[in-house]
Amino acid sequence: MMTLTCHNRWLLSRLTQAIAMLGLATANAFAQAGALDPTFNPGAGVSGAVYAVAVQPDGKLIIGGEFSAFNGAPRSNLARLNSDGSLDATFNPGVIGRVETLLLQPDGKMVIGGSFSSVNGVPRRSLARLNADGSADLTFTAETDPNGVVYALARQSDGKLLVAGDFVNLAAARRERLARLAADGSLDAGFNPNAAANSAVFALAVQPNGRILLGGAFTQVNGVPRSRLARLTADGALDLTFSQGGETDGVVNALGLQPDGRILIGGDFRFVAGVARGGVARLEPGGALDTTFGAFGGVAGDLLPCVYALVTQPDGRVLIGGEFTRVNGAARSRIARLNPLDGSLDTGFDPGSGASSAVYALALQADGRLVAGGAFASFAGAPRAGVARLLGDDPGCASAVAPTTASFSALGGEGVVTVTATGDCTWRAVSNVPWITILSGATGGGNGAVTYRVAAHRGRQRSGTLTVSGRAVTITQAISAQETLGLFRRADGFFYLRNSLTSGVADTAFF
Template structure:
């Protein structure tokens, strides 16, 4: 026992000596790094300027660090014109954008005051973006009389004043104010997301609209399955029928819809047939002519047909069995073996589909395919190896070429930075070069009337330029020299933190005007409040 006591005592002594040694040693982390310079709070004058104009930054320590000092406007180095120990005069550099000014000395960075770079691509501050929608806007389309139909996941628009607000569908005037004549005061809109909308040509019923998404009722009317026909005043186009027990009930004017989510909807101009693509498996049609056996209760049965994310409906909502349909099996053909995220109805009546699929009706197609007017695969479309990862979005230029964006790194065996332009036949267009692209994801692409390309998504850089979720490119893929001075988009979550998922969902030019309407889930544009809609003007 004594041996153990001595051993423990020896260990205790060793620990005590070791602890004492550490206590007497120098702390390697006690060294204080003295900042090379200081920038005064609000130390910039003026607080806004155009590219090429001079501004003064005030602080301390500029003179002694003049050989190492760099002044950065959103990451872009500015030319220093003159300096003293307490001031430095610089010229706002080309490709600067609204945001914080910073200084760099060796590996030290000093973040300075907010500075607005004014330019020619600007938010229209008179447009009522401050109110806007109280939830995401997924789509906006021009309709009659210069008005616009907006759809999404909002439950009111423009503080409408309606009893039941405006649930996911609203019409706005040309000046951005809500059109109070649209939608009944009570029981308006849908119970879930609306993703797409189409304005129909004027008929004996006046102007009407189709809306599609993931809802299952409209204005409280049940069995309105993901697609609805609306009258011009925003009410559901409906019929009154009598149940087997003599009860009058209201039903959708469309015979059927789909069970699941519609991402894209197109109406063929020649015959009014309706193409739907998205995340759904079944066409469903309610049968109201039933009653429960042995009772006096009415019963509704949903007749369903498997269709696999792609379907064409007749104008009355019945299924078109001539489109990608197996008559022998009474079901849709296999279709895409993955999700269809985006589809475009082309001028010749063919349909371009993009997404995460690798086969169509059993044939290999890597995330992109063109379909004939009957839904069969178009063999004349030649994307080669296609995309190596999902294609999330695409847009067609007036010349027929297509911009593709997504998570892919390769297209047709060529390395590309999540964006590529293809010719009408699917081959890659070598005349488009976006350089290194983004450090994140591109969710949306829009084409301006002059051919410029607007990209938005979740990124902080594009070709090493600091950019906040949006960039404007020239038609060849290079960064536009004067359309990128804005501070980009952001969305503020419930906890006040910036959330940048799906910030922009649609960009449309205003006909005959030098302006764009941009919608999405953002709450700020260029660091100004813009609740899911903003109007941008340009020269």
Template structure:
């Protein structure tokens, strides 16, 4: 009887596994890379270069935020930093014996254990570390190798003041220094010179003594009363740079008088703290940025308005603060003034914040006159992100924040085939802004960013750049739809206009005729040949609460009177989905629609706007998500099932009548889902302008899920292909494929070292590599799940399988060796 029971159990589990929602392992998850965050650039005495920040890869090799490069920009693999991989480098200083002092933080959040101070030897090995430096903001190293650390945050962990501490070279607290100095507000920077110690911040008093923004201390930490800056920065942050003569360059926000007029631009302080009137500049920089000095000239990141546009540039100032016109100013990113850093290396300028204007990996090079120098061998990066998808010529087209996927360099857009391989023939070579939307029409891709609207061919080359700001009433791009006849419907969230195929405004929809209201949060979807539009009506009227309405227009701009607009929603409508039947699903931040209470903030309407009350009733029998407020990211309909995803990664499946699909469970471990994309069977071929693909030739239903997942080494972005099972047979089982979704491998394809990361629920104890014909080629015990690597450099090119053995089961991942 026991044997019969075991056999029956085996059969049942097998059936469940066959029909469960599982990850399709034939789709090899691609790896997205974006420019590293560079916070430290240092030239070493032997000509090598130290880079720090949030750097997780260098030329696809896994690294840990602090790296050393050879003079030819190759990675110096003799330098290895083994600090917390989740902590980014905030600052680096050097001691006289070559030891390196490193300040790290995790995302700059104010938690006590998120800040550490390391002492490394010349090859990155940790000698000492200190974690009792809550909210450390800056460090400095004295000539005697003692270390100053400033920071703190009033109100956290019973902190009533901010601090400045000094450590001996062995990291013991220096008892000869006044370590109990109490600043009454934040400190942001610290400098050391032969004249004394300078501390800057938002404070107005130290130990009860008035000192605005900047104070000079003697070597024992006692206040130097001969130095006084008067009003200082009046509670604003600023940067400080020390000149060789002991004077201090202040990046901005110090109130002073220039030519008889008040100014908050850059200034220079004399040795007694007074304003140096021989220095006058028309520029300022961010408090978290660095001004560098070479040959008495200042290299500054500054916002410049040339009369038509505003942008950040690296400029050079003369010793008196005037602009050096002989320097070719260097354009930086849109927000290039934030955390800007530059350094002089081998007679060249290395600078960050340039992934969209210079080297795509965020660190670029120029000569001392501002002329660009090739930096293509500098490739520090960190994980990029996949945000949304559509289909193009039978392939998945993805958009996101990345400069490379696998080994294909492309800005923000890429094509993937059914197995996850990147189409190398399609490359978007230049950055044009964060991508809002993509649409595929007649073998070309339309791309909308906030400020640009363009059309690309099948290889990613530019066909047309539409000048919508000149040719229409639009201020920006929020959403668009390109019709088969070439005409384009667009909204900037305030207006809805129709452009002809040349991009010239042809007509404008009249959305509201009441001057007491205006419309925002505008969005639309096409319902066959009609435009279904949702807008949020706003008013300055006292006590008015914003309401949203659905409106339907004919393509000739006339209102469709057959649609039931009625009262609408008592909040924002953020999602509209048109079913194949013409029925409408809407979702958003509302609790009532047409004065009817709405459970779960989702409504189903007939094709002409009548509310489906039975759907509403069924929806009230259960709760979606974890809160009464919902952040719905995507609604996708597959084979009569509505899949709804929220920002917390919960995916709920409901039937078209509003009842819950109880036998659905999302298998992939995704902590934040950004998009769901349906894949249809070949029997149900959809038009190329549709979001649905024709990649499968079976009765199974598939869906792509995009988002981010957390692992032991941080957060990474993933695309998971989910087999939803056959129509009407969704069920849940504890399958190996579900375990596989908890493991990430990179890079893809691999050339040398294969890296693996895991969700915190997976603890592997053994790893093996097999050839395509099943021969075991490598096996090893897993001592730690952190930074697990397999050296694949001696393996031939081809397909391999990695097996991970754990108490949860055996996990198999397909990999490609280049």
């Protein structure tokens, strides 16, 4: 008998789809970040669930999951959509079996993983690469076939491919739930053959320094205790410098990297390092729990509350999707956005009644709009089966902000950002760092201004951002005066204590 856990998503999708659809809601009175994008219309959508979404450079979308049709047209578990949500009729790969993960390559090809047996009639077990037109890429080694499910893929800077999931053999070699392939799909024997997890790996992330983060259901990696989260060196050895202080009491489904090196995790855990963190948390670069983020309760709900997907916006705010009905105590149905400073709920992102069932995948478009995939039949009360697109922070408003950069001395000061917008355009301003404070203009409509204060400091140069009407305003603050003390004697016979400051303070004499 199958055990119902947070990651049995194909089973959960069938249970939650049994819930009756809500009545259609009226349209928003004005365009709000998080609102359903009315310009994206997938029609009847998918006949099942979407587990993976990827955005192509041309704006088209690839969706993978467990479905047999899209908007009434036959499509077996993989489809491509035009930017308006309609089906791209030129792409029909026909995957026999479910698709769990997608990875787009720079050359336009795509790698898919899951639990399938063939692509376009070509035998391919659980792992395949497709050409841009959807045909099977026959140059990708067929003998790579893993003997289980592939849940996660990641591409390294050298083009090699990391593959993770719930398998124990790959390319006729023992590879327990993790392997690395060369660009042609052949097994990379130079990657630690002893790299192994004792249970499923659901998430991968490659850090800028080449180290590899793993998240999943495992409790050991390379034979060493690691509770559902671990880091490997670039060659696959266990990174012993990564703290076990971020261990969780439940599955890790999603990983995210921030520019400052901190790590976001999402899953069905209730505690991280013994500290309450409901389904979402942030770790320091070394792996210890970041106690400044996520202390507000996290996700909650009636049916196995958990986070399946997370995406970090360029301004640092964190989008989460999953199976939950509340976030930090506030109603948020299966999708929400968190502030980057402390993980508090971003109330400026309002998805209305949200998704009617689980959100399994999120993808951010270049214009800031968000694509969600899942097992839902409706979103914000409107029919959207399996895929929906939400408005970003500048949801169609013809607005501009100026200036987009500003510099301050170490003493700090106040600044103003002007907003030029049409009269029906509503906007908001958010500081993404604690040392920049919004004084006025946190919300507005049409033309307006945002006044802010930069705090004084002592230390190195620093930079932070404001997000104003969806635009980033970068604030740079100069290094503070660096003081060097020295004692010397001049020809006049006096001793001097030199206070050498970048601001040019004179020497001080004393007897």
